[in-house]
Amino acid sequence: MLNKYDILETIRMIQDECLDIRTITMGISLLDCIDPDIDKACAKVYEKITSKAEKLVETGQKIEKEYGIPIINKRIAVTPVAMLASACKGESPVKFALALQKCADTCGVNFIGGYSALVQKGFSAGDIELIKSIPEALAVTDNICSSVNIGSTRTGINMDAVKLMGEIVKESALKTADKNCIGPAKLVVFCNAPEDNPFMAGAFHGVGEPDCVINVGVSGPGVVRSALVKYPDASIDEIANIIKKTAFKITRMGQLVGSRASEMLGVPFGIVDLSLAPTPAVGDSVAHILEAIGLECCGTHGTTAALALLNDAVKKGGVMASSHIGGLSGAFIPVSEDAGMIDAAINGTLKLEKLEAMTAVCSVGLDMIAVPGDITPSTISAIIADEAAIGMVNNKTTAVRIIPAIGKKEGDILEFGGLLGSGPVMPINNKSSEQFIRRGGRIPAPMHSIKN
Amino acid sequence: MKAVITVIGKDNVGILSKVSGICAECHANVIEVTQSVLQDMFAMIMLADISQLEGDFSALVDKMNVLGESLGLSIHTMHEDIFNSMHKI
Numbered sequence: 001m002l003n004k005y006d007i008l009e010t011i012r013m014i015q016d017e018c019l020d021i022r023t024i025t026m027g028i029s030l031l032d033c034i035d036p037d038i039d040k041a042c043a044k045v046y047e048k049i050t051s052k053a054e055k056l057v058e059t060g061q062k063i064e065k066e067y068g069i070p071i072i073n074k075r076i077a078v079t080p081v082a083m084l085a086s087a088c089k090g091e092s093p094v095k096f097a098l099a100l101q102k103c104a105d106t107c108g109v110n111f112i113g114g115y116s117a118l119v120q121k122g123f124s125a126g127d128i129e130l131i132k133s134i135p136e137a138l139a140v141t142d143n144i145c146s147s148v149n150i151g152s153t154r155t156g157i158n159m160d161a162v163k164l165m166g167e168i169v170k171e172s173a174l175k176t177a178d179k180n181c182i183g184p185a186k187l188v189v190f191c192n193a194p195e196d197n198p199f200m201a202g203a204f205h206g207v208g209e210p211d212c213v214i215n216v217g218v219s220g221p222g223v224v225r226s227a228l229v230k231y232p233d234a235s236i237d238e239i240a241n242i243i244k245k246t247a248f249k250i251t252r253m254g255q256l257v258g259s260r261a262s263e264m265l266g267v268p269f270g271i272v273d274l275s276l277a278p279t280p281a282v283g284d285s286v287a288h289i290l291e292a293i294g295l296e297c298c299g300t301h302g303t304t305a306a307l308a309l310l311n312d313a314v315k316k317g318g319v320m321a322s323s324h325i326g327g328l329s330g331a332f333i334p335v336s337e338d339a340g341m342i343d344a345a346i347n348g349t350l351k352l353e354k355l356e357a358m359t360a361v362c363s364v365g366l367d368m369i370a371v372p373g374d375i376t377p378s379t380i381s382a383i384i385a386d387e388a389a390i391g392m393v394n395n396k397t398t399a400v401r402i403i404p405a406i407g408k409k410e411g412d413i414l415e416f417g418g419l420l421g422s423g424p425v426m427p428i429n430n431k432s433s434e435q436f437i438r439r440g441g442r443i444p445a446p447m448h449s450i451k452n
Numbered sequence: 453m454k455a456v457i458t459v460i461g462k463d464n465v466g467i468l469s470k471v472s473g474i475c476a477e478c479h480a481n482v483i484e485v486t487q488s489v490l491q492d493m494f495a496m497i498m499l500a501d502i503s504q505l506e507g508d509f510s511a512l513v514d515k516m517n518v519l520g521e522s523l524g525l526s527i528h529t530m531h532e533d534i535f536n537s538m539h540k541i
Contacts, residue, residue, distance in 0.1 A: 002532065004486060004497050006539040007456055011528055065510040068530035249538045256537040 014069055017226045018284040019250065021257050022219035022277050023073040024060050025198035027205035027270065028052050028212050030079040030114075038088040042099035045084070049076060049103040049112075052212050052267075057108040059264045063257055071257065072419075076107065077203035077215075078114035086126025093130045097137035097144050104143040111186075113203035115146040118193070121155040121442070131164055135172040138183040145201035151191035151388040153395050157443040162388065165189045166381030166437065170404055173373070177406040185368065185420055189384050189400045191391035197327040198273050202399055213270040214262045215327060218254035219277040220246070222284045224310075228292040239293060240313045247274060247317030255322040273327030274318030275363060276310075278338035280421035286310075286331050287340025287350075298340050299350030307331060308361035328397060330363020336403075336416060336423030337368055345424045352426050360390050365398035370414040370423035373406040380404070382433035385443075393446050454532040455480060455502045455509070457516065461525030463494040470523070471498065474515045479506040494525075499532075 013019040033044035053076055060074040078100070085093040093115075100112045115137055117127040134146050148165055151157035172183035188202040195206020198215035205213075227246045228239060254272040262269035278286045287298035293306045311330045319325050333355065335341045344350035352369065359365045365387045371380075384400045391398030405414040405425045415422045459471060468487065475482050480500040487496040502509065513529045520527030 002456065002499070002535050003539065007458060007497055007535055010530075010535055010538055011458060015526075015528075062510060065513045066531045067534040068513075068528050069534065252537045253534060256533060260533075 013220070013223045017220070018222040018279070018281055019220045020070040020072050021216060021254060022275075023075050023198050023217040024056070024071055024257070024261050025075040025077050025203055025215045025217065026053050026056050026212065026267065027077045027196065027209055027215060029205055029209065030084055031207070034084050034087045036087050038091040038095050041084055041088060042095055045096065045099050046103055049078070049100075050106050053103075053107045053109065055265060059261055062264070063260055066260070067257065069253060069257065073110045074108075075198070075200060075203065076103070076109050076112045077198070077205045078112060079205050079207065080116040080118055081114055082117035082126045082130040083207075085130045086124065093126070093133045094137045094140065097141050100144050101141040109143070111143050111145050111200045113145040113147065113200050114205060115144050116148060116204040118149045119158055119161045120149050120152045121158060123161070131161075131168060134168050134187060135175045135183060138172055138186050139175040145186045145203065147188040147190055147193065147202045147204055149190040149193040150384065151392050151443070153192060153392050154445055154449050156445040157191065157385065157388045157392055159385065159437070159442060160440045162381050162385050163378075163437050163440060165384055166377040166379070169380050169402065170375070170377045173404040173406050180414060180416055181403050181406055182416060184403045185401065185416060187401065190397065191388035191399070192395070192397045194327050194397055196271050199275065199277065199328060201401065209270070210268055212267045214258060214265065214267050215270040215273065216254045216258035216261070217273040217275060217277065217327065218250050219275065220250040221276045221278050221286045221289055223250060224276065225283070225285070225289045225292050228289065236309065240309060243310060243313035244317030247314045248321045250274070251318035251321035271324045271326030272318070272322040274314060274322065274325060274329045275327070276314055276331045278332060278334065278341075279419055280337055280339055280342070282339060285338045285340035286333060287338050287344055291340060297347065297349040298344040299354050303354060304357050304361055307333070307358050311362045328363045332364055332367065333358055333362055334368035335426070336370065336414070336421040337419060338421070342422065342424060345426055352428060356386060356390070359387060359398055360394060363397065365391070366400045366402055368420065368423060369402045370405045370408070370425045371402050371428050372409050372425055373404050375404050375428060376434070378432070378434045378437040379428060381437040385437070389443070392443070395448070453501070453503045454483070455500050455512065456530050456532050456535060457498040457500060458528045459494065459496040459498070459520075459525055461494055461523070463489050463492050464523065467494055467523065467525065468496065470519055471496070471516070471527070474512070474519060475500050478512045478515065479504050480512060
C-alpha cells in the first residue's frame with residue numbers, strides 16, 4: 001500500500017530539490033563499421049547509430065511523462081573512434097567527428113561521446129592521428145566529446161601521452177578561443193577510465209561491452225543536502241546513514257528508469273551510475289552538501305574528510321538499490337558546474353591543491369577548472385600526471401578536464417552557459433615542470449598492480 | 453497498474469469533480485481518494501486503476517496538466533511504480 005508521506009516526499013524531491021535522472025546514455029559498438037575507406041566507414045557509422053538510437057530521445061520523453069521525473073540528457077557513447085581511424089591510413093579522423101555530429105543532429109541527443117583513444121601503455125595505429133585531430137574535431141563540432149586514457153593501475157602512466165595531451169588541451173583552447181574556450185570543456189584525460197560511464201565528457205563504449213546497451217546516470221545533490229540540513233546536531237554516523245538512505249531512494253529511481261528504457265527500446269540494461277552530479281542551478285550543489293555537513297565553506301580544512309564520507313555513503317546506499325552499479329559512481333566536483341564550488345573558488349577558499357586532495361577520495365578528478373590562458377602545455381601535462389598518479393596508486397578513476405581561459409587571468413570568469421556553468425580562473429603554481437615532462441617514457445605500474 | 457494523481461493548490465469549487473471527470477474520460481477507475489483542506493489550501497492524493505486506460509498514459513498526463521494550468525493548481529500524474537521502487541525494498 002502506498003503511504004501518502006512517501007508520495008509527497010517523492011514529489012517534493014522532484015519539484016523542490018532538483019531530483020532528476022541526469023542522463024540515459026545508449027552505448028553503441030562501432031566495431032562492425034570499421035572500413036579502410038573512411039567515407040564508407042562514416043556512412044556505416046551514421047547508419048548504425050541512427051538506426052539504434054532512432055527512438056532514444058522519444059523513449060526518454062515518454063518515461064519522463066510516465067513517472068513525472070525529468071530526464072535531463074539523452075546521450076550516446078560509441079567505441080573509441082581511434083579503433084576505426086586505425087584502418088583508414090592517411091585520412092583525417094575529423095571526418096568521423098563530423099559524421100558523429102550528423103548523427104547527434106538526426107537523433108536529437110545532447111552529446112555523443114567516444115572521440116577517444118586508449119593509450120595507457122602505448123600508441124597503436126590510429127591513436128596519434130586521432131589525438132592530434134582532437135582540437136580541430138572539437139572546434140568544428142558542437143555535440144561531440146572526446147577522452148583519452150593515459151594511465152591505469154595495471155599499466156602505469158604513459159608519459160609520452162601525458163606530454164602530448166598537455167599540448168592538445170592548450171591547442172584546443174586556442175582553437176575555440178572565440179567560443180569561450182569550449183573545446184577543452186569537451187575533453188577529458190583519464191587514468192583508469194571506466195568503459196560503461198554514461199556521463200560526459202568522458203563517456204565511451206568499451207570493447208568488452210555488448211553491441212548496444214543502456215546506461216543510466218542519476219543525480220540528486222539537492223535531495224541529499226535537504227535531508228542533511230534537517231539534522232544539524234546529528235553525529236557523523238547518523239549523517240552517513242541519512243546519506244545512505246537518500247542515495248538508496250535516488251538509485252532505485254535510476255534502476256526503474258533504466259529497466260523501463262531498456263524494455264521499451266529492446267536493448268539490454270547495463271548499469272546505473274550512482275553519482276551526485278551537480279548543476280549550476282540553486283539547490284543542486286555538492287559543495288553545499290559538504291557545507292551542510294558542517295563546513296563554513298567548501299575548500300576549508302575538513303573538506304577532504306567530509307567528501308570521503310559523502311562519497312562512501314553514496315556508494316553504500318546505492319549499491320543495494322540497483323542490480324548493476326558501474327561508471328564513475330560517487331560524488332562529482334566540477335567547479336564551474338556547481339554553484340557552491342564557484343562561490344568557494346571566487347572567495348579564495350577552494351584552491352587547486354585542495355581540489356587535487358579531494359580527487360583522492362571522490363569519484364572523478366580535476367573537473368571543469370578554468371586556469372589562466374598563458375599556462376604552458378608542460379604545466380598542463382604536469383597537472384595531468386599528478387592526477388593520473390593519484391588514480392594509479394589508489395586504484396580509482398581520475399580525470400583532468402581543465403580549460404585554459406585564453407586571454408584571461410586569475411580572478412576573471414569564463415562563461416560557458418547551460419549545464420557547464422561559469423568558471424572562475426583559478427591560480428596555478430608558476431614554477432616549471434618542463435624537464436620532468438620532456439623526459440617522456442612510462443611511469444611503471446605500482447607494486448599492488450601485480451595481483452595475480 | 454495504477455496512477456497516482458496529486459493535486460495541491462488553492463481550494464475552489466469542483467476540483468475533485470474535474471479531476472475525476474478526466475479519469476472517467478480516459479477510463480481510469482478511481483479506487484481511492486484522500487483529501488484535506490487546511491485553511492484555504494486543497495491537497496488531494498488519488499489512486500486510479502489504469503489497466504483499462506483508453507489511449508496513452510501520456511494523454512492522461514497531458515489532460516491533467518492542462519487542467520492544472522487552467523485552475524492554477526499543481527497536479528502531478530505519475531505511474532505508481534516510481535513510488536513503489538523508491539520506498540519499498
